[in-house]
Amino acid sequence: MAKKQKSNTVASPEESSNLKGTFIMVMILGVLMVSAWFGAYWLFISR
Amino acid sequence: MHLHKYEKVWLTFGMASLVIFLLIIGFAAFWKGTHPQSHLETIDQNNVEAHDSFKPENLGLTEVADGKYKVNIVASAFNYDFGVDKDEKAVKTIRVPQGSTVLFTITSKDVVHGFQVAGTNVNMMVEPGHISRYEAVMKNKGEFTIVCNEYCGIGHHQMFGKVEVY
Amino acid sequence: MDGTENNLRLFPKKDARLYMSFMYVTFVSLLVGGLMGLLQTFVRSGRFTLPFNINYYTILTVHGVILGLVLTTFFILGFQFALMGKTVGISDKQRNAGWVSFWMMLVGTVMTAVTILVGQANVLYTFYAPLAAHPAFYIGLALVIIGSWVGAFTNFRQLYVWKKAHKGEKSPLLAFMVVINMLMWVIASLGVAIAVVVQFIPWSLGYTETINVLVSRTLFWYFGHPLVYFWLLPAYMAWYAIIPKIIGGKLFSDSLARLAFILLLMFSIPVGFHHQLTEPGIDPTWKFIQVVLTMMVVIPSLMTAFSIFATFEIAGRKKGFSSLFGWFKKLPWGDVRFFAPFVGMVAFIPGGIGGIINASHQMNALVHNTIWITGHFHLTVATTVILTYFGIAYWLVPHLTGRRLTKQLNKLGIIQTIIWTVGMTIMSTAMHIQGLLGGPRRSAYSEYAGGAQVDTWIGYQLAQAIGGTILFIGILLMTYIFIKLTFFAPRGVEEFPIAAEDEDAQVTPKILENWYLWIGITIALIAFAYTIPMIDIIKHSPPGSIPFKWPIGRM
Numbered sequence: 001m002a003k004k005q006k007s008n009t010v011a012s013p014e015e016s017s018n019l020k021g022t023f024i025m026v027m028i029l030g031v032l033m034v035s036a037w038f039g040a041y042w043l044f045i046s047r
Numbered sequence: 048m049h050l051h052k053y054e055k056v057w058l059t060f061g062m063a064s065l066v067i068f069l070l071i072i073g074f075a076a077f078w079k080g081t082h083p084q085s086h087l088e089t090i091d092q093n094n095v096e097a098h099d100s101f102k103p104e105n106l107g108l109t110e111v112a113d114g115k116y117k118v119n120i121v122a123s124a125f126n127y128d129f130g131v132d133k134d135e136k137a138v139k140t141i142r143v144p145q146g147s148t149v150l151f152t153i154t155s156k157d158v159v160h161g162f163q164v165a166g167t168n169v170n171m172m173v174e175p176g177h178i179s180r181y182e183a184v185m186k187n188k189g190e191f192t193i194v195c196n197e198y199c200g201i202g203h204h205q206m207f208g209k210v211e212v213y
Numbered sequence: 214m215d216g217t218e219n220n221l222r223l224f225p226k227k228d229a230r231l232y233m234s235f236m237y238v239t240f241v242s243l244l245v246g247g248l249m250g251l252l253q254t255f256v257r258s259g260r261f262t263l264p265f266n267i268n269y270y271t272i273l274t275v276h277g278v279i280l281g282l283v284l285t286t287f288f289i290l291g292f293q294f295a296l297m298g299k300t301v302g303i304s305d306k307q308r309n310a311g312w313v314s315f316w317m318m319l320v321g322t323v324m325t326a327v328t329i330l331v332g333q334a335n336v337l338y339t340f341y342a343p344l345a346a347h348p349a350f351y352i353g354l355a356l357v358i359i360g361s362w363v364g365a366f367t368n369f370r371q372l373y374v375w376k377k378a379h380k381g382e383k384s385p386l387l388a389f390m391v392v393i394n395m396l397m398w399v400i401a402s403l404g405v406a407i408a409v410v411v412q413f414i415p416w417s418l419g420y421t422e423t424i425n426v427l428v429s430r431t432l433f434w435y436f437g438h439p440l441v442y443f444w445l446l447p448a449y450m451a452w453y454a455i456i457p458k459i460i461g462g463k464l465f466s467d468s469l470a471r472l473a474f475i476l477l478l479m480f481s482i483p484v485g486f487h488h489q490l491t492e493p494g495i496d497p498t499w500k501f502i503q504v505v506l507t508m509m510v511v512i513p514s515l516m517t518a519f520s521i522f523a524t525f526e527i528a529g530r531k532k533g534f535s536s537l538f539g540w541f542k543k544l545p546w547g548d549v550r551f552f553a554p555f556v557g558m559v560a561f562i563p564g565g566i567g568g569i570i571n572a573s574h575q576m577n578a579l580v581h582n583t584i585w586i587t588g589h590f591h592l593t594v595a596t597t598v599i600l601t602y603f604g605i606a607y608w609l610v611p612h613l614t615g616r617r618l619t620k621q622l623n624k625l626g627i628i629q630t631i632i633w634t635v636g637m638t639i640m641s642t643a644m645h646i647q648g649l650l651g652g653p654r655r656s657a658y659s660e661y662a663g664g665a666q667v668d669t670w671i672g673y674q675l676a677q678a679i680g681g682t683i684l685f686i687g688i689l690l691m692t693y694i695f696i697k698l699t700f701f702a703p704r705g706v707e708e709f710p711i712a713a714e715d716e717d718a719q720v721t722p723k724i725l726e727n728w729y730l731w732i733g734i735t736i737a738l739i740a741f742a743y744t745i746p747m748i749d750i751i752k753h754s755p756p757g758s759i760p761f762k763w764p765i766g767r768m
C-alpha cells in the first residue's frame with residue numbers, strides 16, 4: 001500500500017517513537033491471554 | 048500503511064497464539080472426536096415416546112456393557128424425566144461408578160431447556176424436535192448437580208437432578 | 214486541520230436537543246435497569262424475596278432489555294449523532310429524521326417495557342421460541358430496530374452529503390467509524406428483524422400455528438454477536454480518537470484505526486454459531502468454521518491494544534519522559550474523562566481473554582450458560598463499554614447543555630469510577646468462579662438437590678449481592694452527576710475533545726474508503742459462513758413448535 005512521507009519530517013516514525021514500554025505492556029497482555037487459555041483448557045481436560 | 052516493528056512482533060505473537068489455540072481444539076475435535084454436542088437427529092416433539100430411547104421403560108440409567116452406561120432423559124417444563132424406580136417413584140439421582148463411560152441422550156417435549164451436569168463437561172442445549180447426545184467419562188468421584196441452564200419459564204430454577212459418581 | 218476551535222464551538226440548540234434526548238433515555242434506563250440488577254443479586258442471595266409477588270424473571274427481563282438493548286442503543290445513537298454533527302454536520306431534514314428515529318425507538322421501548330412489567334413477557338431479552346410473549350413485546354422490539362435504522366440511514370446520508378461537498382478529501386475519522394458501526398448494525402439487525410417480523414409476530418398473533426425454533430435462534434445469534442460489537446465500537450471510537458486529545462496527544466495512526474474498524478465490520482457478523490456451540494441440529498464442522506472466524510475478530514482488538522498503549526507512550530514521551538514507564542505516571546489520572554475509560558480498557562483485558570475461552574469450540578461446554586458468562590459480559594459491556602460511555606458523558610452532556618464539568622463533579626466522577634471498579638471486581642469475580650464450579654446463569658435462588666456443590670454456589674451468590682450493592686451505589690452517584698451536568702452545573706463551554714492527526718502523519722491509503730469493497734467482503738463472508746448450514750437447518754427441520762404461554766406465567 002502507498003507509503004508516502006512529507007519531506008519536512010525529521011525522522012521516520014521508527015526512530016522518533018520509542019515504543020518499548022508499549023511493547024512490554026502488550027506482551028504482558030499476551031502472556032496473560034495464553035496462560036488463561038491453557039488454564040481453562042487444563043480444567044476442561046481434567047473434567 | 049505503516050506498522051511499527053514492535054507492532055509487527057506483537058501481532059505475529061497474538062495471531063500465532065490464536066492459531067495454536069485453533070490447532071489444539073481443531074485436532075481434539077476432528078481427530079479425537081471431542082466436538083461440542085452437535086447431534087443432528089430430529090424427532091417429533093409431540094410424540095417423543097415413538098422413539099426407542101424415550102419410551103417410558105427406557106428412560107433413566109441402563110448398563111450397556113461393562114463400565115458403559117446410557118442415560119435417557121425427557122425434559123419438559125420444569126422436570127427431567129429419568130423414569131421410575133422399582134417402587135414406581137420418579138428417579139432423581141443417577142449413580143455410576145468412577146471411570147465409567149456414560150452416554151446422555153435427551154430431548155424436550157415443549158420448550159428449550161439446558162442440561163448440565165455441573166462440574167463435568169456434560170453441557171448441552173435441549174431443543175424441541177432435536178435429540179441431544181454427549182458421551183462423557185466420569186473421571187472424578189462426587190455428587191454433581193444436574194441443572195437446567197437454559198431459561199425455560201418461571202420454574203426454571205426448580206428443574207434439576209443429580210449424578211453420583213462413587 | 215487542527216479542530217480545537219471546532220471542539221469548543223457548541224452545537225446549535227436544536228441539534229443539542231436531539232442529542233440530549235437520547236441521553237435522557239440512557240440515564241433513566243441506567244437507574245431502572247440498575248435497580249433490577251440489585252434486586253436480582255438480592256434474590257439470588259437467598260435472603261430476600263421480591264415484594265408484591267413480582268417474579269424474578271420479570272425483573273431479569275427488564276434488566277436485560279433495558280440495559281442490554283435500550284440503554285446501549287439510545288446512548289450509541291445519541292453519541293454517534295453528536296459525532297456526525299461535529300464532524301460532518303447535520304441538515305434540517307436530517308435532524309428531523311433523527312427525531313423520527315428517536316420517537317420510533319422510544320415508542321417501541323415503552324411498548325416493550327409495559328408488556329414486560331405487566332408480566333406478559335417473562336421471556337428474557339433473548340426471547341427464545343417457543344416461549345411466547347404477548348405480541349406487543351415483539352412489535353415494540355421491531356419498532357426499536359426499525360427506528361435505529363432510520364438513524365443509521367441518516368448517518369449514511371450525512372457522510373454522503375459531506376463527501377460530495379469535499380471531493381477528494383478523506384472522511385473525518387469519527388464519521389467513518391460511525392458509518393462502519395451503523396453498517397454493521399443494519400446488516401446484523403436484519404437477522405433479528407426477520408425473526409421478529411416474519412416468525413414471532415405472526416406466530417404470537419395466531420396467524421401462523423408454529424415456529425421453527427432453530428431457525429429463530431440462528432437468526433437471533435446472527436444478530437447477537439455483532440450486537441456486542443455494536444456496543445463496543447463506540448467505546449473504540451473514544452479510545453482511538455478522543456482519549457488521545459484528552460491526554461494531550463495525537464492520533465496514533467489514522468489508517469490503522471480505519472483498518473481495525475474495517476476488520477471489525479467484516480468479522481463480527483459471520484460468527485454467531487459461537488453462541489450455539491452446544492446446540493443440537495448444527496453441523497460441528499460449521500460451528501468450527503465460525504470459531505475460526507471468531508478468532509479473526511480478535512485481531513483488530515490486538516491492534517487496538519497496541520494503538521492505545523502507543524498513544525499513551527508517545528504522548529508521555531512528548532512531554533519529556535524518557536524512562537521505560539515514566540510516561541505512564543504522567544497520564545491525567547485526575548481527569549475522569551480519561552480515568553473512567555481507562556478502567557474500561559483494563560477491564561477489557563480479562564473480558565477479552567474470557568471471550569476467547571468462551572469461543573473455543575468444545576471448551577465452551579466448560580462455561581456455556583453458567584454464571585461465568587454473566588461475569589464475562591459484566592466486564593465487557595457493563596464495565597468496558599459502560600465506563601467508556603460514562604467517560605464520554607462527562608464531557609458530552611455539559612457540551613450539549615452549555616455547562617461545565619466542574620472540579621467537584623470531576624472528583625465525584627473519579628469516585629464513581631472507583632466504586633464501579635470495586636463493585637464489579639467483587640461481583641464479576643464471584644460470577645466467574647461460581648460459573649467454573651457449574652453454577653447456572655438466569656436462575657432465581659434455588660437449592661436444587663442440595664449438597665456440598667450447591668452450598669459453595671450460594672456463598673458466591675452472597676458475594677455477588679455485596680458487589681451488586683456497591684455497584685448500585687455507583688449508579689445512584691452517576692445519576693446524580695448526570696442531573697447536575699444537565700440542569701445545575703455552571704454555564705460555560707465544555708470541550709468536545711477530538712484528537713487531531715500529527716502534522717507528519719502518513720497519508721491514509723484511499724482503499725480504506727472503498728465502501729463497495731468492504732461491504733462486498735462482509736456480505737461474502739456472511740454468505741460463506743451461513744448459507745450451507747442455514748439450508749441444512751431448514752432442510753432437516755423437525756415439526757414446528759406451537760406458542761407456549763403457561764411456562765412464563767401467561768394464562
Ligand code: HEM
Pocket residue numbers: 247248250251253254273274276277280281284337338339587591594595599653654655656657677680681682684685688
Ligand atoms: C447495579 C449494577 C448491576 C448489577 C447488580 C447487575 C446484576 C446482574 C445479575 C445478577 C445478572 C444475572 C442474573 C441471572 O442470570 O439470573 C445480570 C444479568 C445481565 N446484566 Fe446486569 N447488573 C448490573 C449492571 C448491568 C449493566 C450496566 C448492564 C449493561 C449495560 C447489564 C447487562 C446485563 C445483561 C444483558 C444481563 C443478562 C440478562 C439475561 O441473562 O437475560 N447489567 N445482571
Ligand SMILES: [Cu+2]
Pocket residue numbers: 160161195196197198199200202203204206
Ligand atoms: Cu430451564
Ligand SMILES: [Cu+2]
Pocket residue numbers: 437438441487488
Ligand atoms: Cu459472541
